[in-house]
Amino acid sequence: MSLKARIIPCLDVKDGRVVKGVSFVDLIDAGDPVEAAIAYDAAGADELCFLDITASSDNRDIIFDVVSQTAEHCFMPLTVGGGVRHLKDIRKLLNAGADKVAINTTAVKNPDFVASAADKFGNQCIVISIDAKRVSLPDEPGKWEIFTHGGRQPTGIDAVEFARLVVEKGAGEIMLTSMDQDGQKTGYDLALTRSIADAVRVPVIASGGVGTLEHLVEGIRDGHANAVLAASIFHFGTYTIGEAKRYMNDNGIAMRLD
Amino acid sequence: MKTAIIDYGSGNLHSAAKAFERALRDSDIKGRIIVTDKAEIVSECDYVVLPGVGAFADCRAGLENVDGMIETLHDVVINKARPFLGICVGTQLMATRGLEKSITPGFDWISGDVTEIKPDDSSLKVPQIGWNTINVINDHQLLNGIKTGPDGQHAYFVHSYHLVANDRSNVIAECDYGGAVTAIVGRDNMIGTQFHPEKSQKMGLALIANFLNWKP
Numbered sequence: 001m002s003l004k005a006r007i008i009p010c011l012d013v014k015d016g017r018v019v020k021g022v023s024f025v026d027l028i029d030a031g032d033p034v035e036a037a038i039a040y041d042a043a044g045a046d047e048l049c050f051l052d053i054t055a056s057s058d059n060r061d062i063i064f065d066v067v068s069q070t071a072e073h074c075f076m077p078l079t080v081g082g083g084v085r086h087l088k089d090i091r092k093l094l095n096a097g098a099d100k101v102a103i104n105t106t107a108v109k110n111p112d113f114v115a116s117a118a119d120k121f122g123n124q125c126i127v128i129s130i131d132a133k134r135v136s137l138p139d140e141p142g143k144w145e146i147f148t149h150g151g152r153q154p155t156g157i158d159a160v161e162f163a164r165l166v167v168e169k170g171a172g173e174i175m176l177t178s179m180d181q182d183g184q185k186t187g188y189d190l191a192l193t194r195s196i197a198d199a200v201r202v203p204v205i206a207s208g209g210v211g212t213l214e215h216l217v218e219g220i221r222d223g224h225a226n227a228v229l230a231a232s233i234f235h236f237g238t239y240t241i242g243e244a245k246r247y248m249n250d251n252g253i254a255m256r257l258d
Numbered sequence: 259m260k261t262a263i264i265d266y267g268s269g270n271l272h273s274a275a276k277a278f279e280r281a282l283r284d285s286d287i288k289g290r291i292i293v294t295d296k297a298e299i300v301s302e303c304d305y306v307v308l309p310g311v312g313a314f315a316d317c318r319a320g321l322e323n324v325d326g327m328i329e330t331l332h333d334v335v336i337n338k339a340r341p342f343l344g345i346c347v348g349t350q351l352m353a354t355r356g357l358e359k360s361i362t363p364g365f366d367w368i369s370g371d372v373t374e375i376k377p378d379d380s381s382l383k384v385p386q387i388g389w390n391t392i393n394v395i396n397d398h399q400l401l402n403g404i405k406t407g408p409d410g411q412h413a414y415f416v417h418s419y420h421l422v423a424n425d426r427s428n429v430i431a432e433c434d435y436g437g438a439v440t441a442i443v444g445r446d447n448m449i450g451t452q453f454h455p456e457k458s459q460k461m462g463l464a465l466i467a468n469f470l471n472w473k474p
Contacts (some may be wrong), residue, residue: 002390003382003415006389046389068272075459077457097272098270099457122347124311124416124417163376172387172418195414201383201384203385203388206455211462224295229386256412258405258411
């Protein structure tokens, strides 16, 4: 197998600024997403992800500028998510320089939107972002439910069923976040990740809960994910991208080291 | 030296243009990168790049909607033999036919069909998304200075379909994804990559610089 597993640092961007900042290198402006992107590009990240969490509609267009400036400096794949509601939002993000667009709430509300988006732009650029919370008891077989609005709103939709549905509609990749594990630094929800990765034919990006390099290995090896997404362990310099890739490679996960 | 990047409403031209401008600067070539949807401008350019993101039929339809573009492409690439680079679906369009969703004619520059990749290992996901190494089948100037083979540099792929050429001499490189998957095709003055050189960091910029220095 010569396709490598991917490490994807994810930057939360609000009103054009990185939330909480990035402090792993001597950035002049820790809140500048473009500067952070350039640093991650130089560090050998396999892809980069921007999640736009801008609340006010007045500032929502700022992300297009951020993406466009990033694409001027970084010749690496870029996924952008947050607030994608219409086909024209996808078109604008792709034109600005995004390679893939992550869709969350809109896909939950209207799974047919996934089909229209995949028909128009190709399934390879449609990433469905799924936020799931465990709803079964610890001694029961795993069952997870989709939550929207940053994990605040339950939907009653089963996460595995939903993943199958959006792939059938044309999703090219699943970005899967465990709302239970997010921010806990105790590792991915491996049972959830594996349940979804084994249920769909498209690649799965594991997200939520990374605290150590071993967690990244587990996400691929035990969670059957194809890529691992992490934020704080990289943003705050706990580990470098290079250290993470070497550790994974030394532990049996083939990585791109050039 | 003028390089045209053809704009036919198919994504991501901004990144492609920026990568080409960077490669131009890095290799000290005097020239300009022109993103254009005008056939007459393409016909004045020395190098022609056809990017493409999305589905084969949509891309073909997008090109047909640009006045005179397909005829001009044929003229500059076949009659005038100017260096041509296809990227992703831009490469797939060089084939005889695309079989994605429906049967759609391509330019028939490289005899063969664009078919879905079918890894022989069911754990391998489709689309192939990520970084893979490439194996050279027929050596090419565009790969000068790029380390290939299993321990070589990586290229970024994101695709479910690939061009299966009828003539093995048109295959420049393949990658391994549960079997051989086409990575680069070409003949004479035309070449096309299934992966995205504009997204493949150093390896991609090196390939783009080689293209801009190419005198087939």
